[in-house]
Amino acid sequence: MCPKSRTHIFEKIANDADLPEAMRTSAKARLEAEKEAIKVIKANAGLEGKLAPSTGNGEFKFRIYSMGNWMPDKTVKYEGKDEPYPGEPHPPPGILVQDSAGFVVRDEDGNVMQDVAREKCVTGLRATYDLYKQLGRKSLDDNGGEIVASIHLPSIDIGAYWWVDQMFFGDGGVTGRGELMPGVAPSDDLTTWLCAYDLDTIGHELTHGVISKTADLTQKEIQADTLNESIADCFGMLVKMWAMKLKVEDSDWDISPGWWAESTVKAKGWTKNYCRTFRKAADHEGDPESKKMSEWKVPINDDPHTNCGIPNHAFYTAACEFGGYAWEHVGRYWYAALTDAEFKRPEKQNFKGFAELTCRHAGAISGPDAEAIVRKAWATVEVL
Template identity: 25%
Template sequence: MTLKNKWMSAASAVVLSASLLSVGGAASAKESDPAANVKADSKINWSEQFSGKVPSFARGKLSSKSVHNEKDVKKFFKENKDLFKIDPDMKLTFVKQETDKLGMTHYTFVPSIQNVPIDTSRVMVHTDKDGNVVAVNGELHPGAPDKVKQSKKLSKKDALTAAWKEIGVDKSQADKKVKTLKGEKSTLTEKSDLVVFNKDDQYTLAYHVQLQFAEPYPANWQIWVNAEDGSILKSINQVNDATGTGTGVLGDTKSVNTYYYNSTYYLFDISKPMNGVIETLDNYNGGDSYLPGYYITETTNKFTKEREKAAVDAHYYAGKVFDFYYNNFGRVSWDNQGSDITSTVHYGSNYNNAAWIGNQMIYGDGDGSTFTYLSGANDVVAHELTHAVTQTTAGLNYENQPGALNESFSDVFGYFLDPGDWLMGEDVYTPYKSGDALRSLSNPPLYGQPDNMSNYQNLPNTSAGDWGGVHTNSGIPNKAAYYTVNNVGLAKAEQIYYRALTVYMTPNSTFSDARAALVQSAQDLYGSSTASSVAAAWNNVGVY
């Protein structure tokens, strides 16, 4: 899918001039300019992603009347139908209304056809404390039909069966029951939701099936099944790879929170303000057959054995990531619902990866040459757990520009946890080569990434093409983050990035949309001067 986004601002092709709002020119302005009803200082990021030119992100003073509820929002869309090209009564399903600590209110809708949500899409309307609409963003789908052609002939169970058949895995292999300190737990998560699947403006009634399991291999399968005939529309395994006291991987001593039960200490942390726990287990290099693994125990509350080093770091850094999100943003675990943070170390044999697999973390030991124990890097742990945060907030699709943003935001939050340098994974990558790393936010070309849109890599949206270059093109927003931190400082950058990820960004956000989300977040939090500094950071990498 080709994304054609253009940033229109006072410095470029469109300025919503005051004359468009004058009484005398109102009628002709509406005929010639779909944005005629919004105010003069508004900025619109146009998208032609879904057959029709509509805003993917509009910000500024967008309304002349205050908005205070769902009904008012729908009235706003009707008054601006030439701009947004959507019937809010037929095509938008209200999800929630939230007011944040700044007094801003955020209305979330899902684009729908016949009350069935269009998958991986969201529309958001944001108002200030007085009810003025200051931003609208998301996926509007102006070309969506009023009805889908298909009828629902499959049940959720039928769709699950088709999905298992598609991936060639026997469900019994993945559905293992293990005993934990909290009771018996399944290693499998299954979900099947009726949605409308869109590809190249073809809208199909489908089931979105999610299969998350650890054996016979780590998987976070996202599969779309035609609800009428059972054919597979799309499938992708979205495992996100990151190419007492205890002793960590690098030989340092750490204090770790443990749990004492029946004369035994466990790497099991119940000290955090959450419903769940932080638990760390050992796969014993058993791979798929031994997940989530075995509890790591000691009788003396000292975890200093060689084999325990990877577990100590995974446990300690998971706690630090929890603390970072909780202390800085009030977020309670990766889903903000206080769910367990489960980590499994010593996964597989010579496994050169760490991954969030949709419901837990796994860490390989590396092959000793390319990587050592991957849990030994706090930025790697933060990177992977940020994928979990993204999964439950913006939901950035793992392909093309949204996928590159998914990777970039994980890198950026990895830096926020480890701001001593601009490198990612340097503590565990090529252990016998000092100063080496996976990526650099300050100098992406050092590790083969572009740092400007002039060098954007148009790679195929296939596994071989890294789903449109998600690990390659992430260098561009990474460099923008580097400029942002230097422009506004670390503390402000942390708040701006978190707000953009959790408030403004949506599943199909492009680089231009991310720029707009970050600029708007800066404006919300710190005012126009900081917003201009963020905009300048993205200008530096050719994103407008």
């Protein structure tokens, strides 16, 4: 869909001397953005579906929207709040900029508009689709469903996330440590755009879509929530390894190294820029993640990321023992466990329940030696 014009609203706010200066400045910026967006809409009117397919494999279906500076009217008065869309079920998708039928956004002269974010988005969606196809799944819903994403979410404190039924990408973000990036403007080549468009980030977030169609994991038990994040981490890593054709021994095993503000890195005394690692804490100076049950930390505000390093490390340990391409062994076992009907039962949605399922499927798929390797990996992190 295309957003409706709100020019008159922004004009009223921008010219109302009784309103705070920050609000008027924000309205003026949105007014300019709207004018530019209208040009794009007019230039692309009627082009949808009329161009020769440029992406896709006949099965892979997607739509990508750009939100630019478009925001719901009422967000102007919520400027600076933590939640960019208060009271909204989820944000509007924005302006269509590319789809798998061949449409791609063009300027007034008919030239394809270059956008590194859009290009990286297509690459990530396709890589995730292909990884799951290799595991036997037909898109996120296992029914060949279209994958929808909105890029350029206009909020400085948003990275990337899955909400309800689609993917959202922000041009700013908070680090994996929880600190806001200190005043960094996005660059054209995304080198200062954090990790929102990284392959493993996209794979992670789209996996939440897969989880919502399989085990769900929406109960309020902390281990279920933690498994939600861990499974997304594991498949995010697999997407990166699949797309880059990396063997276990060649992967960095870091989730979204991306770009972190140097000032933040130095202030924390970190030696490497990364979000979460599958490896042992000793491999990363300052890594606060738990890697076994005896290191379990009480999550602040029930943050499910706090202890996802425990099942992540089991995944890593098993993968290293097998070697080669991880999607050929642990990827298959974890996917089989995720999609097992038994994992939908709340009493099974905990570390031990999931661990037992991965062991069972490793044995069923590859035999007793594989089952023993996976069981040993879970024992290493003190789950089994």
